[in-house]
Amino acid sequence: MKGIIIDGRAIANKIKDELSQTIHGLIKNNVTPKMAVLHIGEDPASISYTKSINRVASKLNIDVDIKKIEDTTCDEKVIEEIKRLNEDRTIHGILIQEPIPPQFNRDNIILSISPLKDIDCMNPVNLGGVMRGKFNFAPSTPLGVLKILAHEKINVEGKHVVIVGRSTIVGKPLANLLLIKGRGGNATVTVCHSKSSDLIHFVKMADIVIAAVGRAKLIKGDMVKQGAVVIDVGINSIIDNEGKHKLVGDVDFDTVAEVASYITPVPGGVGPVTTLMLLSNLIKATKENLI
Ligand SMILES: NC(=O)c1ccc[n+]([C@@H]2O[C@H](COP(=O)([O-])OP(=O)(O)OC[C@H]3O[C@@H](n4cnc5c(N)ncnc54)[C@H](OP(=O)(O)O)[C@@H]3O)[C@@H](O)[C@H]2O)c1
Structure with missing residues (x-):
């Protein structure tokens, strides 16, 4: 029996409707939410992510200020720009697009974002809050995963969640959020990575599998337990049988959909919800910066 295909775009539209009411109220009070997106260098995937943020934001009357910094510049110049954005009262949120080219000192750059404007929870101050379960901002992708689970009324309490991938932006913060003692948390979490000795063994035990790996399909x-919930965070570009570029997830959708009770597609699953969670964080920052 095929599992239920979760419609991420429909969930995103619902969040959009909720956000637009708040934004309407802010604009009536002469406050237009505005975020700055900083690109260091020209990474095509992050440029396309910024375009999609911009598309959604403009429909919601959110301003997006895209700043491009040459990858030949130095750390000091980047940090100077971030400090200027920190002090600019018309900017409510700052997103630094990854990857930051390796010649830059990522830690110093990330540390310079004001925690009050850090809408994708890059600064360790905010990441520490996620670990403690007390935070202003959590990273948008883990928030998107939790939103999808909550929307589908999938309770994680007492469930064994296996996350494949331990990145600082997805796997690790997601594990911490699922471990929160309280509503929306209380899961038992296993995190796998490239050095896990028997990935199939762990995935097979999961009530909920979350794949955030970056490895197509x-x-x-046959790795997934019958009836498990499967959330696919991965976005991979492959060439299909007809020689065309195609986006696929970390999950082999056709075979997993046969055994899963719920499954997210790629595209149209986690991606659209992530964008809305980022914009929700921006609106939160906008409201809090008014105080
Ligand atoms: N939908 C969205 O909104 C959204 C947002 C962010 C990212 N993504 C996508 O999600 C995927 C993951 O992103 P990320 O930034 O977390 O990636 P990342 O930083 O590259 O981390 C990938 C993780 O997967 C692990 N891994 C790699 N190969 C593995 C294997 N064969 N078996 C088990 N684990 C393996 C790595 O292990 P090690 O730690 O040992 O290297 C690492 O922990 C990417 O496809 C990305 O494009 C989607």
Whole structure:
């Protein structure tokens, strides 16, 4: 029996409707939410992510100020720009697009974002809050995953959640959020990575599998327990049989959909919800910066 295909775009539209009411109220009070997106260098995937943020934001009357910094510049110039954005009262949120080219000192750059404007929770101050379960901002992708689970009324309490991937922006913060003692948390969490000795063994035990790996179709149907919930964070560009570029997830959708009770597609699953969670964080920052 095929599992339920979760419609991420429909969930995103619902969040959009909720946000637009708040934004309407802010604009009536002469406050237009505005975020700055900083690109260091020209990474095509992050440029396309910024375009999609901009598309959604403009429909919501959110201003997006895109700043491009040459990758030949130095750390000091980047930090100077971030400090200027920190002090600019018309900017409510700052997003630094990854990857930051390796010649830059990522830690110093990230540390210079004001925690009050850090809408994708890059600054360790905010990440520490996520670990403690007391935070202003959590990273948008883990928030998107939790939003999807809550929307589908999938209770994680007492469930064994296996996350494949331990990045600082997805896997690790998501594990911490699922471990929160309280509503929306209380899961039992296993985090796997490239050095996990028997990935299939762990994935097979999961009530909920969350794949955030960056390896096309890594998770196959025969690795997943019958009735498990499968959330696919991965976005991978592949060439299909007809020689065309195609986006696929970390989950082999066709085989996993046969055994999962719920599954997110790629595209149209986690991605659209992530963008809305980022914009929700921006609106939160806008409201809090008014005080
Ligand atoms: N939908 C969205 O909104 C959204 C947002 C962010 C990212 N993404 C996508 O999600 C995926 C993950 O992103 P990320 O930034 O977390 O990636 P990342 O920083 O590259 O981390 C990938 C993780 O997967 C692990 N891994 C790699 N190969 C593995 C294997 N064969 N078996 C088990 N684990 C393996 C790595 O292990 P090690 O730690 O040992 O290297 C690492 O922990 C990417 O496809 C990205 O494009 C989507």
